[in-house]
Amino acid sequence: MTHPAPQPRVISAPGPLRGTVRVPGDKSISHRALMLSALAVGESRIEGLLEGEDVLATAAAMRAMGADIMRGGDGVWRVHGVGVGGLLQPESALDMGNSGTSTRLLMGLVASHPITATFIGDASLSKRPMGRVIDPLATMGADITASPGGRLPLMVRGLCPAVPISYRLPVASAQVKSAVLLAGVNAPGITRVIEPVATRDHSERMLAGFGADLSVEIDEEGARVISLVGEAELKPQQIAVPGDPSSAAFFAVAASIVPGSEVRIANVGLNPTRSGVFTALRAMGADIEEVDARSVGGEPVADLIVRHAPLVAADPDPALAPSMIDEYPVLFVAAALARGRTEIRGIEELRVKESDRIATMAEGLRAIGVACEELPDGLIIEGRDGDGFPGDAQVASKLDHRIAMSFAVAGLHAAKPISIDDAAPVATSFPDFFELLAHLQN
Numbered sequence: 001m002t003h004p005a006p007q008p009r010v011i012s013a014p015g016p017l018r019g020t021v022r023v024p025g026d027k028s029i030s031h032r033a034l035m036l037s038a039l040a041v042g043e044s045r046i047e048g049l050l051e052g053e054d055v056l057a058t059a060a061a062m063r064a065m066g067a068d069i070m071r072g073g074d075g076v077w078r079v080h081g082v083g084v085g086g087l088l089q090p091e092s093a094l095d096m097g098n099s100g101t102s103t104r105l106l107m108g109l110v111a112s113h114p115i116t117a118t119f120i121g122d123a124s125l126s127k128r129p130m131g132r133v134i135d136p137l138a139t140m141g142a143d144i145t146a147s148p149g150g151r152l153p154l155m156v157r158g159l160c161p162a163v164p165i166s167y168r169l170p171v172a173s174a175q176v177k178s179a180v181l182l183a184g185v186n187a188p189g190i191t192r193v194i195e196p197v198a199t200r201d202h203s204e205r206m207l208a209g210f211g212a213d214l215s216v217e218i219d220e221e222g223a224r225v226i227s228l229v230g231e232a233e234l235k236p237q238q239i240a241v242p243g244d245p246s247s248a249a250f251f252a253v254a255a256s257i258v259p260g261s262e263v264r265i266a267n268v269g270l271n272p273t274r275s276g277v278f279t280a281l282r283a284m285g286a287d288i289e290e291v292d293a294r295s296v297g298g299e300p301v302a303d304l305i306v307r308h309a310p311l312v313a314a315d316p317d318p319a320l321a322p323s324m325i326d327e328y329p330v331l332f333v334a335a336a337l338a339r340g341r342t343e344i345r346g347i348e349e350l351r352v353k354e355s356d357r358i359a360t361m362a363e364g365l366r367a368i369g370v371a372c373e374e375l376p377d378g379l380i381i382e383g384r385d386g387d388g389f390p391g392d393a394q395v396a397s398k399l400d401h402r403i404a405m406s407f408a409v410a411g412l413h414a415a416k417p418i419s420i421d422d423a424a425p426v427a428t429s430f431p432d433f434f435e436l437l438a439h440l441q442n
């Protein structure tokens, strides 16, 4: 719950970006790999795990509930699980730091085990809504006491056996879907999640990969119906985590906006439920080539070669929102340099992330010289037609890693430096972001 001292950073335009970078492992897949390995009996091995603070919070919580988790000197993580139903009562509160995914998915796991756990987090996480997972998990029988507004700190008292439910998602959220499915892993019978709008499907892929009986059908209205047979026996796996497209997006935008750049981003996960940002950038004229397409750990992967290109405003299709939800802040930076006006709608979910990402980005963009107008569910941005940002301003990251990295990217094409009041949150999802950026500047 304590924060490291703020780490201010000044970014100035260094000239073209050139070379190859390999982005770290996918954050969503890393969380799930640790959780499911911790529920399997026997040793799982995870290669390419993201070693960011959010994922380390998940690892610490799974250890506190009985799993044996070790990082080998070879960088491979070895997990000895406790078996479905075998999670132990943690001795102290689970500190989720800044991580919404850790909190919501672990609440699901605890909900169907005969244990009680208290969840705490940092100032950002303590403002985020948990009612969206409390509701279905309470229907499954968990007893949950939350702080006012359904927030952290909160306590989950699991029920075993839990009641399997059929739950239609009221909000397009992979975290809510996953919380219900993970609770369903230790519930008798069939737990069903109906998803009118598809969100990232890593939980479904990985549950099936660990041997759970899970099926997905499309109903007559086009919704995905995910059915999971509970009291599953999960078998240990060898997992290779692909690179995170959400992290790759920062370099894709950086190379697109800085004249003379050409960057190869290696090992990027391109699961269609995650790759919307590349579709949106290409619609703006970005030059993104996919090479060496392959499959890593059951997920599509390729290297991306991104070259500078003049960008033109193109309103992103709101239907793409779930597949690029975390990439909007950096897409706003691209839109702010494009020719024309971009209207981005259908992204009200951005208001409940690590910060209110519509408001925080609007404030920062104005500070660096961009005209924009906030909407309840989006943002209108007047593009600068390739003209760099005037800069000479300080922006606030508000405990939000994606805000800090987005303004670092903006600083690469600014007449005067942009300072970020606190870049420490970058360590939650992308600890070596600034090192990789420096590598491309040499």
Ligand SMILES: O=C(O)C1=C[C@@H](OP(=O)(O)O)[C@@H](O)[C@H](O)C1
Binding pocket: 027, 028, 029, 101, 172, 173, 174, 175, 176, 178, 200, 325, 326, 349
């Ligand atoms: O399931 C996941 O791993 C995630 C789902 C998304 O959140 P929501 O489910 O709240 O949309 C995303 O923003 C988050 O970074 C990771």
Ligand SMILES: C=C(OP(=O)(O)O)C(=O)O
Binding pocket: 054, 098, 099, 100, 101, 102, 326, 353, 354, 402, 429
């Ligand atoms: C929203 C994010 O993560 P989380 O919900 O796990 O905090 C993110 O990484 O942008």
